[in-house]
Amino acid sequence: MADRKITTENAPSGVTAAAGFMAGAAMAAIKKADKRDVTVIYSTVPASAAGVFTLNKVKAAPVLLSIGRLASGKAQAVVVNSGNANACNGEQGMKDALAMAAEAAAVLNIPEEMVLVASTGVIGKKMPMDKVLPGVREAAGVVSPGGGSLAAQAIMTTDTYPKETQVRLQLGGKTVTIGGMAKGSGMIHPNMATLLGFITTDAAISDACLKQALRYAVERSFNMITVDGDTSTNDMVVIMANGMAGNEMIKDDSEDFRSFREALAQVCDKLAIDIARDGEGATKLIEVEVRNAGTERDARLAAKAVAGSSLVKAAIFGNDANWGRVICAAGYSGADFDPAKVDIFLGNVQVAKDGGSLEFSEELALKALKGSTVKIMLDFKSGPFSATAWGCDLSYDYIKINADYRT
Amino acid sequence: MADRKITTENAPSGVTAAAGFMAGAAMAAIKKADKRDVTVIYSTVPASAAGVFTLNKVKAAPVLLSIGRLASGKAQAVVVNSGNANACNGEQGMKDALAMAAEAAAVLNIPEEMVLVASTGVIGKKMPMDKVLPGVREAAGVVSPGGGSLAAQAIMTTDTYPKETQVRLQLGGKTVTIGGMAKGSGMIHPNMATLLGFITTDAAISDACLKQALRYAVERSFNMITVDGDTSTNDMVVIMANGMAGNEMIKDDSEDFRSFREALAQVCDKLAIDIARDGEGATKLIEVEVRNAGTERDARLAAKAVAGSSLVKAAIFGNDANWGRVICAAGYSGADFDPAKVDIFLGNVQVAKDGGSLEFSEELALKALKGSTVKIMLDFKSGPFSATAWGCDLSYDYIKINADYRT
Numbered sequence: 011m012a013d014r015k016i017t018t019e020n021a022p023s024g025v026t027a028a029a030g031f032m033a034g035a036a037m038a039a040i041k042k043a044d045k046r047d048v049t050v051i052y053s054t055v056p057a058s059a060a061g062v063f064t065l066n067k068v069k070a071a072p073v074l075l076s077i078g079r080l081a082s083g084k085a086q087a088v089v090v091n092s093g094n095a096n097a098c099n100g101e102q103g104m105k106d107a108l109a110m111a112a113e114a115a116a117v118l119n120i121p122e123e124m125v126l127v128a129s130t131g132v133i134g135k136k137m138p139m140d141k142v143l144p145g146v147r148e149a150a151g152v153v154s155p156g157g158g159s160l161a162a163q164a165i166m167t168t169d170t171y172p173k174e175t176q177v178r179l180q181l182g183g184k185t186v187t188i189g190g191m192a193k194g195s196g197m198i199h200p201n202m203a204t205l206l207g208f209i210t211t212d213a214a215i216s217d218a219c220l221k222q223a224l225r226y227a228v229e230r231s232f233n234m235i236t237v238d239g240d241t242s243t244n245d246m247v248v249i250m251a252n253g254m255a256g257n258e259m260i261k262d263d264s265e266d267f268r269s270f271r272e273a274l275a276q277v278c279d280k281l282a283i284d285i286a287r288d289g290e291g292a293t294k295l296i297e298v299e300v301r302n303a304g305t306e307r308d309a310r311l312a313a314k315a316v317a318g319s320s321l322v323k324a325a326i327f328g329n330d331a332n333w334g335r336v337i338c339a340a341g342y343s344g345a346d347f348d349p350a351k352v353d354i355f356l357g358n359v360q361v362a363k364d365g366g367s368l369e370f371s372e373e374l375a376l377k378a379l380k381g382s383t384v385k386i387m388l389d390f391k392s393g394p395f396s397a398t399a400w401g402c403d404l405s406y407d408y409i410k411i412n413a414d415y416r417t
Numbered sequence: 418m419a420d421r422k423i424t425t426e427n428a429p430s431g432v433t434a435a436a437g438f439m440a441g442a443a444m445a446a447i448k449k450a451d452k453r454d455v456t457v458i459y460s461t462v463p464a465s466a467a468g469v470f471t472l473n474k475v476k477a478a479p480v481l482l483s484i485g486r487l488a489s490g491k492a493q494a495v496v497v498n499s500g501n502a503n504a505c506n507g508e509q510g511m512k513d514a515l516a517m518a519a520e521a522a523a524v525l526n527i528p529e530e531m532v533l534v535a536s537t538g539v540i541g542k543k544m545p546m547d548k549v550l551p552g553v554r555e556a557a558g559v560v561s562p563g564g565g566s567l568a569a570q571a572i573m574t575t576d577t578y579p580k581e582t583q584v585r586l587q588l589g590g591k592t593v594t595i596g597g598m599a600k601g602s603g604m605i606h607p608n609m610a611t612l613l614g615f616i617t618t619d620a621a622i623s624d625a626c627l628k629q630a631l632r633y634a635v636e637r638s639f640n641m642i643t644v645d646g647d648t649s650t651n652d653m654v655v656i657m658a659n660g661m662a663g664n665e666m667i668k669d670d671s672e673d674f675r676s677f678r679e680a681l682a683q684v685c686d687k688l689a690i691d692i693a694r695d696g697e698g699a700t701k702l703i704e705v706e707v708r709n710a711g712t713e714r715d716a717r718l719a720a721k722a723v724a725g726s727s728l729v730k731a732a733i734f735g736n737d738a739n740w741g742r743v744i745c746a747a748g749y750s751g752a753d754f755d756p757a758k759v760d761i762f763l764g765n766v767q768v769a770k771d772g773g774s775l776e777f778s779e780e781l782a783l784k785a786l787k788g789s790t791v792k793i794m795l796d797f798k799s800g801p802f803s804a805t806a807w808g809c810d811l812s813y814d815y816i817k818i819n820a821d822y823r824t
Contacts (some may be wrong), residue, residue, distance in 0.1 A: 019814045068748030068756040068772070097742060100773045133741025237666045243745050285819075320727070321819055328820030334540025337505060338650050340595065341475030349475040350507065365475070367541045406813050412728055413735030413812075 011132050019380040021062040025296045028212040030054045030333040034158035036244045037253035040138060041093030047146035050114050050345060051088045051208055052153045055350060056124060057250035059085035062228050062398045063309030064245040070097035071107040072127035073244060078306040079126055079177055083217030085250055086124035087210060089146055091131070092167050098134040100214040104139040113143050117150035119356035120297055130167055130244055156241035162191040162356070168411055169193050177272045184257040188270075192247075194235075194285030195353045203357060205285055207247035209277060210399030211234035214253035223271040223335025224249050231278035234314065236284040236321040249274075269280030274312040286317075287383075295383045296326055300340075301396045302389055307373025308345040309390075309397035316386060317401030326384050331375040333361040336386060353389040357381070425621055426553040431581030433565035434596030436619040437461045437661040438734055442571035443776040445552025447545060448500030448538060455552035457521050458495045458615055459560045461737075463531060465659040466492035467628040469635050478503050478510035479534035480653060482518070486533055488625030492657055493531035496521045499574050499600070501538040501545070504650040513544040520550050524557035537574055537600060537614050537651055545791035568624035569598040572613055575818055576600050587682045588673045591664040593620045595677075597684045599654075601642075601692030612639060612692055614654035614682060621660035622667040630678040638685035639653040641721060641806040642693040656681075693807035695725075698814030702735055702790045703714060706805045707747075710797045715752040716804035722750030723793060724808030733791050733812035738780050740768045743793060760796040764788070 061080045063073050073165050079085065089110050096103050107127045115122035128138075147166075162172035176189035190209035215223070228247055253259070260267045287295040298317040303309035314415040316322055319339035325332040333354045341349065354362035357378025362368050378384065384403075433440050438460055440452040468487050470480050486492065498515050503510050514534045522529035536544075556571075571578035583596035597616035622630070635654055658664070669676050694702040705724045710716035723729055726746035732739040740761045748756065761769035764785030768777050785791065791810075 066745065066748040067750075067752070067754065070742050095741070098741060098756070098769070098773050100771070106748035129449070133739075133745060134769065136774070148720060243741075243748060320815075324816055324819035327816065330820070334502070334505060334650075337475050338473065338540060341473040343474075345474070347474065349505070366505050367543070376733070376786065404816060406816050408727075409731055409734065409811060409813050409816065413737070 014199035017082035023176060024158035024162050024191040025051050025208050026155050027176035028187040028210045030212055031173050032153035032155050033077060033161035034149045034152035034154065035157065036152070038091070038141045038149035039356045040091060040141055040145070045087050046160060047093045048091045048142065048149045049161040050137050050146065050149040050153055051209070051210065053086050053162060053250055053252045053253065055252050056084055056086050057252040058083060058215060058217045058220050059248065059250045060217065060224045061246055061248040062076045062224060064242055064302055066243050067186040068243045070095050070127045070129060070163045070244040071099060072096055072123060074097045075104065075107045075111070075330045076126040076246060076248065079123060085126050086120050086126065087114055087118055088126045088128060088248060090128045090165050090206065091142060091145070092165055094129060094135055094137050094156065095133045096137050099136055099193045102136065106139055109139065110142060110146050112166065113146040114153045117147055126248060128246055130165065130206055133243060158189065158191065158382050165193040167193060168290055169288055171288060173288070176276055177273045179269055181213070181257040181269060184255050186255040186257055186270070187211060188213070188273050190281055191283055192281040194288060197230065204247050207232060207281055209247070209249040209274070209275050211249065211251045212253065212255035213251050214255065214257050214371040215251045215270060219260050219267055220249060223267070223274050226271050226274040227278040230275055231282035234288040234310065234397070235282045235401065236345065246345065259345070284398050286402050289402035290411045291405040292402030293405055294326060294403045295324070295381060295396060296386065296401045296403060298386045298401070300388045300390060301397045302391050302393055303395045304346060304390070304393035306395045306397060309395045311343040312340040312345035312347065312388065313397045315339045317399040320404055322400065323404035326379065329376055329379040331356055331361055331372070331379060336388065337362065337365065340388060347350040347390045348392060351391045355387040355392065357385050382385035430583060431565035431569050431596050431598040431648055432458050432615050434583035435561050435594040435617045437558035438442055439562050439619045440568035441556040441559035441561065442564065443552045443555035444565040445498070445548045447498060447548055447552070453567060454500045455498045455549065455556045456568040456571035457556040457560055458568060458617065459479045459525055460493050460617070460659045462659050462661065463491055463493050464626050464659040465490060465622060465624045466655065466657045467624070467631045468653055468655040469596040469631060471649055473506065473650050475650045477536060477651040478514040479536045480651060481557065482511065482514045483533040483535065483653060483655065487529060491531065493527050494521055495533045497534060497572050497613065498552070499537050499541055499551060499572055499637045501536060502540045502651045503536040503542040503544050506543055507545065513546055513740070516546065517549060517553050521557045524554055526634060528737045531648050533655060535653055537572065537613055540650060565596065565598065565721050568646055572598065572600040574600060576695055576699055577605040578695060580688050580695070582594050582684055582687040584683050588664040588676060591662050591762060593662040593677070595619060595662055595680055596622070599688040601695060612652050614639060614688055616654070616656040616681070618656065618757055619662035620657045620658050620667065621662065621664050622658045622677065626667050627656060627658050627673055627720045629669060629727060630674070630681050630712070633678050634682040634685040637682055637751045640690035641717065641804070642689045642808065643806050654688045693809050696809035698812040699809030700708055700812055701733060702808045703730070703808045703810060704790060704792045704805060705808070706794045706803065708794060708796045708803045709800055710802045711753060711800035713802045713804060715754060716802045718750040719752035719754065720804045720806035722746045722807040723788050723795070727790070727811055730808065730811035733786065734812045736783055736786040738768055738779070738786060743795065744769065746771065748794060758798045760798065761795040790808065
């Protein structure tokens, strides 16, 4: 795929890489001074839009607002703040989310129903609207085609670096761009959108195809990462497609649709892997691949359980080739497989064969474990299906970040 | 219940508290020298027996052996070793488990089919049978009525203290004793037996009633604790009832049955809570109660998710009254409830009302958080069902114990 039409660039433009998209950011001091904490993403024309949202029973006000507005399949802007999740704030929370959207709509001169809202930060604290609204006003007022990378900074919480990417592909002689940004770090666990992700594209694509492509891409990327097993109240991935690339409208399961879908999956993969690598306290990315499973579901369940096991994560942090914890996690994942057939590899080193131990070079295994990306592969030898999940190791710093010690 | 018939004593007798039970322990140097690592529990007469076992797809050889032998509903001895799980050892693993049982049977002069086996320790390492068999021989050779507390020490792995208890109750003028021991510490997560637990009683009770009482008690105790979300390959809880108390045989859902069941639940509760409190690296016990849920399942799911959330556990370690993480965990638990109705208490301090924030005394909340037991209560205000789960905080030491750092 990548060698045919798509090239990944390093230009720091993210959500403003595609034609007709702008972004602006502001410092509203919602939680901290001197940090950009509000951003507005804007399409100069109305766009098709789709989203996936947290399955948590407790949904933050901006999640409920955005779910409702996306029923139309259209949007033109997204307001995002970090520093406060606006979750568990009752009716006031919804009023505040509506006010944020209205403020951006007024500045951008678009209908407020075309504005989505996303928030991330602490749960159960009232939004400091005296700070938030001026921030939204400022961010909306400074939207520009070069604003993508500041936007990616503004959505960060405990992330240690901004996460953005873009790809370009040719569709019927037209260049189509898909760009995106995301934030993650803690409270990350597969089950629908598990973070904030914003993707923009100038592709012309029907609402239905856009929704389908987003679900396909999220299922293989954001839904396959885990940091700590906690699914947040606020997570969402939203995509807007404004058609400005001038390609022939994608409206069915055509070759163009499949090209677009794969390019979108590439964007989501990049952002998701960045989130896993930058998990709270992480020192390494863990990539778990399950091969030759009987069903795709079995492959996914097992890969996610291994990537999410506290004991596996702690072992990887400690450079311990503890394959017993790996097979144990696969065993309780709910996946169906024959334990007596499982081979396990750490990087290129086979560490278990037919579900049992094997002589292997501790030196080579240690080398595989000390890399910045640790690959674990389980071969179930029972079917044609495979899946990959991503996580990170569990270090002292995860505790430090989340314990916020009080005496 | 407790005030009517049952008294809990502090005598350190555990599995040998009931009439006709003996235990012996030995140092076999399976993993470490100078630590008791093999024990044999023995009933002087054949006993009714029942067990619950790990649901992990990957089951250790001793688990498979014991499941098979308990089909008869009878047993007379259990051989237990720590230091090696005898999991993922293929056919040799089963041969070794059978040999351990045969060795004990030979010394005790009982049929080998009446001997169960349990193991705990590292996965995927061959059993050092040249050390194990002499250890079994010695342990079986020194069984005595006073051997309970040494047995409780012999099953420990990363546990910091032995866990044993016993209760007595009167049934039809006869004193019945139920005693037990358990080990836990890591790889502890609800889903069937999640640890090693051994319970003995001199009650006369039918196989069917014993099985039913054990399931009842385990469901409310061992299945409601979580340390790290990892369900082991080896866990089991086994009970033997030898009838030596001379009570009239319990064989249906009588008052005696219910008294026995509650007393058994009390033994299991005590052992389960001890395991949660002694979780790897734990500095505190976390007790999570969900009240007034719409169904018992909802109450259990929510209580377990809160007790198992890494973010809640890290917050409790850090004395942080972060109720947002509590409601978030309930939200992704799969439990059905109305977030807008939830009240949350930390100890006696209400920290959230109707799913939202509330003014509360930070000082009193901090006091509740600094105790050795932190109680979290969620009131769903939507039905008559309640459930309690137990866990522990997540500290730097959990990482230290499990990372086993290699450079």
